[in-house]
Amino acid sequence: MERTTINRVEILGRVGADPRISIAGSTRNARFPVATNEQFKDRNGGLHEETTWHNVALWQGRNTPAFDSIKKGMLVHIYGRIRNSKYKGMDGEDKYFSEITANHLDICKEEEERPMAPGAPVGYR
Numbered sequence: 001m002e003r004t005t006i007n008r009v010e011i012l013g014r015v016g017a018d019p020r021i022s023i024a025g026s027t028r029n030a031r032f033p034v035a036t037n038e039q040f041k042d043r044n045g046g047l048h049e050e051t052t053w054h055n056v057a058l059w060q061g062r063n064t065p066a067f068d069s070i071k072k073g074m075l076v077h078i079y080g081r082i083r084n085s086k087y088k089g090m091d092g093e094d095k096y097f098s099e100i101t102a103n104h105l106d107i108c109k110e111e112e113e114r115p116m117a118p119g120a121p122v123g124y125r
Helices: none
Strands: 009-015 020-024 027-041 047-059 075-088 094-107
Touching: 047 075
Parallel strands: 047 094
Antiparallel strands: 009 027, 009 075, 020 027, 027 047, 075 094
């Protein structure tokens, strides 16, 4: 019996830097970091926030906005898959790199006037 596997990721976060745009063949791609935040309480009840940075690769296509419209600080909603790579560093050692290859990216509009539903991420509707 053949097993089906899934490699799927979804994040909602802030763009950490303007995209680095390059051309591979006849297709443009953009790479940029996205930060997601999680709040949690420690054993003593103290509130903490943890930021996780994600490397994102976005290829020009029908589910992607114009790369020029993606700017540092924007709230983005991304669907894609995780891709792991290995390469040799300048020191000759193997280096490992993970990134999200985005299949779909939405730039989220932020509306502060309208109250958010309980539990909804801040700035997202």
